[in-house]
Amino acid sequence: MFLRLISIVSVAMIVFELPPTAPIALLADPLLTARGVDVYMLRLEQTDAVLSGNKPFKLFPNLDVARSIGQGTVLSFGGAWSNHIHALAEAGRRFGFRTIGVIRGDDGMTPTNTLIFAKSCGMTLVPVSRQDYRRRHTQEYIEELRQTHGDFYLIPEGGGNLEGVAGCQKLAQVIHRSLEGRRIDEIVLACGTGTTLAGLVSGLHQHLETAKPFVRGIAVLKGAGFLNADIRGWLYRLGANMVADSWTLETDFHCGGYGRCPPALMQFMKEFEYTHGILLDPVYTGKLMYAVYQRIELGLYKPGAQILVIHTGGLQGRAQGL
Template sequence: MTAFEPPQIASVVQLAEPLFLVQGVSVYMLRLEQTDTVLSGNKPFKLFPNLEMARLTGHTTVLSFGGAWSNHIHALAEAGRRFGFKTIGVIRGDDGMPLTQTLTFAQNCGMTLLRVSREDYRRRHTSELIDSLRHNHGDFYLIPEGGANLLGVAGCRKLAPLIQRSLEGRHVDDVVLACGTGTTLAGLVSGLHQSMGSAMPHVRGIAVLKGAGFLKTDIKIWLERLDTPYVADSWTLETDYHWGGYGRCPPALMQFMRDFECKHGIALDPVYTAKMVSAVFQRIEQGLVEPGKQILLIHTGGLQGR
């Protein structure tokens, strides 16, 4: 991987399950979590275009937001260390809270951690808070929480050719991924439409937060801003597989994750990928997937927060 260039290919494995055989469905997984030791999954696709813009605009400091176990903060800290940027992470939570493994890693990468109250964190989109941060810490290039901006979405378009190269000519009907902000889904839909037009596979996002219907509007806006023409039934956001809300990991989900890992030797994370894989199992079990369908699951990483 060269500077600011995301991976070009990833391994694809077929998941053998009696359920899939009985229902006549083939399920594959794109192993994006294997593409780098730290900057893996969907993170380089969202981060690298922003870092390239930071460098082009003469910024040496990059600031972003996240929680105590944020995959985004973890990846940004490593990217800063690797590519020579000073990084600042604005972290939701009080100063008295102990450092998590994620934040310890970020600090060891050289990231400056700024704890803010939950109330202040909710103001992260306001010019008032951003101006205050610039006044106190100097100028910086701002990346929104999760890398959710137009550059991040555009960067995720590069997932489309990666998928096509990785499949090596195999056909898939559906591509499924976990969704927190909709950034990756929007970029993937745009990229697949760009390269395949109406022949593109259906993209199905599994929302990992409760009440995620608003993401549908966000995704539509991203697609409009990328000048992606509307293609009927090209994507769906499923909002019923969140297991109680973002970060909620009930015992049944944890057991599913352990059973899957034991059988397939593939680690999942309980916040994103376990919910995505579980949703696919549920949909097949409920007869919501037609026999003969070929489904590709995208492993978007996030294993550092396990």
């Protein structure tokens, strides 16, 4: 009881600080020069050794709520290579939360680098069958988890809730500050749940008085059309539903489905990394850059276009194949 009190008091004193800016890189490449297109990259993957990319934006507002209600335990869901589980484990270790990761599939038992790291941070790992994992949205299953593991603050898979979206609104300010006055026509980012995109679109709508760049999401899941409704729902709840023509979701660049890395993608990533010295991950940012390059090759950007891509991190996932 005494220890729990100490942990609640220490958690109560934490300030969750988001990075105010991130480095911007201009990609130098003969293809881009030939097409007359400038591609900048917001290097969020460089903002922290572990809690980088879009992760703090989604996690910190959730941890803030957990702290405000005096809940020192946080539970979430993910696969055996989940960037979200990796980041949550680190946040728990760093800020004094007990964390529980419910891990999908029989592969939950496989000691991937992600799970080894999560465990080393003190996360309790709960491998569950795919059948049980599918019940993660039901109240009944959450109650069962509470019976077994005690009370907790719940963060959905991938940090995909309204708190996560609200946190990602702050990306608009980070971009604005980091660009230092450079004009940008379009921002492109990888989408899993669409949380980051919804936050960014509403943040741009909220904070920027000047011309707002168009936002293009690259879905990494196959058949991700359903995300459009989720994103519209979040925008509506944040009062930003009038921005329908300021974003789109591309659903044809999934490279075969979530987590799939066909040889063409692998080859592209190797060339990109060799040319630019910037590491990508096969699940999110690899597909993002592959999609952007294909769009440029197809002549879908006019000469003079100024594009900003967001490196949302996830480099810990490289251990699964590259």
